[in-house]
Amino acid sequence: MSAVLLETQGLSKRFGALEVARGIDFRLEAGARHALIGPNGAGKTTFVNLLTGVLAPTDGRVLLDGEDVTRLAPAKRVKRGIARTFQINQLFRGLPVLENVALAVAERLGAGGDMVRPAGRRADVLAEAGRLVELLHLGADAGRRIDELPYGRQRLVEIAIALGLEPRLLLLDEPAAGIPSAESHIVLEAIAALPPAIAVLIIEHDMDLVFRFAERITVLVGGAIFAEGTRAEIAANREVRAVYLGTALDA
């Protein structure tokens, strides 16, 4: 049984009368390949925002490696090993692809505070950024500005940045959304190439991707955990199918 990397206890979030997260008890182990699914508005992105510290919970705790990080700022959680992609791309739009990834790598390598040495001289940063750009098949666009790229390719940059942070826990919010199906294998391959010790949590609607990737699946409905189990268990769960009503869960 691998170590528990991430745990939430009774995680709740309320906006006035609106409850977007209700007492979520969640566990993720090192090396996990976990998917979070659920109908629109179920609170999946909210959950990720709570995990990363973008939102502060009304109740409950978030524990990373047993350490309570509930009050920790997002940037500090990144330093502890959590990286995420956003549902809507959050990129440095005026900068080229390589630079986008290099900024993330530079922060991880602790170069960001250096006020003297030219960024261009940090061969380690550029080499690693280049490796990630190649990994996501973005080599041909490495020098192009983000706002010149089609949305699908921008999405890949989003993933490259998260990978550049060498996280222990990777949270991918609908990574394949917007990527043409001919290229969605790139995402899977990149994830498959990750070191096995990294825990990966995907939010996805593409059931094909979910069932190819996930070993365990959590179903979120109305801000609470509706069902949780292995891939097989969830696929066979009739109530889960009912909740999805027509989504291609009938494999």
Add this chain to the structure above:
Amino acid sequence: MDLASILLGGLAAGMVLFVVSVGLSVTMGLMGFVNLAHGGFAMLGGYAVVLAMRHWGLPFGAALALGFVAVALVAALLERTLYARLYRASELDQVLFTIGLVFVMVAGVTLTVGPETQGVQLPPWLRGQTDLGFLKYRTYSLALIAFGVLLMAALWLGFERTRIGAQIRAAVDNRRMAESMGVNVRRLFTLTFALGSGLAAAGGGLGAEILGLDPQYPLRYLAYFLIVVAVGGLGRVSGVFFAALALGVLDFVLKVHFPKGGTMFIYALTIAFLLARPQGLFGKRA
């Protein structure tokens, strides 16, 4: 000067600030657009009032109404043609655009009317002093205070009781949700912008005897308008009301007791207040 006189004088100035700034607060709360040219609309209104009275012989009240309508129309036109292009633009672009617009307004007024301070001929019923029993005070200032209170009441009723008011409040609180509920935010904004600028114009005319009226008006009071809006909380009419009154009284007191540089305390207080409470008096926490 005794306390009551200072208080009344400050309240009158504060009321003028309120009338001018309330439009800015609502439009900023609604669209998040940094409109540094708002004071320019107030100035244009003041000049419209002065010119209408001087060249067309209009009485004060009618001139104010004319100023309100004329500037509201100009504002609506500017909003549709120019402002709307910059709603998605960066804050810097909005700042640049509105500063440029102010310069154009200031230069335009200087070229057509001249750089001198303009005076407003108050109607006879506003001149002189009124006996309040415990104090005799300038009628004009008392009328301003009364007008401010009435306006506050009217706006409050408007926001609480009318459908448009409810739509504006909803859109200020959460624009996307309001849009998804069918509120036509674009049209709402043009309307609010026009009305807010019209009110500013009326304020410019009303307050000409207190805040003065010259081409430097928009830039001289820029900081004060922004302070009132930020301290009150964006989009909060009651917030603007109290912030404007507080600023008016403070400014008056400081100018009486520390004529040189006394207003530095206003800036210091504003900084301290907004650091302790960045959302302003009644604003929502980000």
Add this chain to the structure above:
Amino acid sequence: MSLPAATLEAATRHRLRAWEALPWLAALGAFFLFPDYLAFGTQVLVMILFALSLDLVLGYAGIVTLGHAAFFGAGAYTVAMLAAHAGWNEPLSGLAVAALVAGLLGLASGWVLLRTHGLTLLMLTLCTMALLEQAANMFSGFTGGFDGMPGLAFQPILGLFEFDVLYFRMQYLYALAVLFACFIALRVLVHSSFGRSLTGIRENLLRMHAVGAPVRARQVLAYAVSAALAGVAGAVFVQATSYVNLAVLGLERAAGVLIILILGGYGRLYGAFVGALAYLLLEHTLSKAYPTAWQLGIGITLVLVALYARNGILGLADALRRRWRER
């Protein structure tokens, strides 16, 4: 652009290009070619430095401020009051103290103000500047207030080079030397990893947090460095003109430097050079003759720039060059 080309570009971006010598050669050339206009030239050099400081905080870090004259004025008054009241009128040490004072002021106000953003931040920068302006007004016994302190005298630089009150020759070279030194420091900073991270903060604040950058610390540091540079500009201004008054802290000066930077093109250092020269030349010729028309023209230009040419003159030049290449 492919990966190897992009990598090469990123790795060599900081290298000096031949054309970068041009502004300095031009400045030196102006010294010999226009000996009667060196007072004006000194003004241009001072404004270039001031605009460069604003470029760091606005062009690179993306912090929109209307109150940067607070630091220009802080440096100016530091030097003036040291000279007038403490008898300390050695120019180079005065510069250092001015930079320190302005930098500390920037550090303190940045740490406090940069908790806010948007309109609130903009307004607070205005308030900080107005606060200093009124404080200088209040203590006009010390500062000379509205009328200012004329006739400030400064010792020769390094004991050798005397300020030339008639033709501004020494002032010009002094300003040029200070500008050069500051520019080098700024150029190094902007090309460092720290400088690149500022660009990231400007382009997407949320993303910078999400890659673990200590965003606020970086912003405050950039703000403080920028303030120090602005302070140096203000100090040189006073040392060169022997005069200081409240206008160094005024909205006009703050708006003026913003316009200069935008006109030239922000976020690229050299925009400050182009903007200052263009703006001040035009102002010098047009504003005296037709002051109101000048203001109208500037207003219209700003509106047009905001709508169509947000990257200023250098931005337009870039766009033209790209179009030419794609033919």
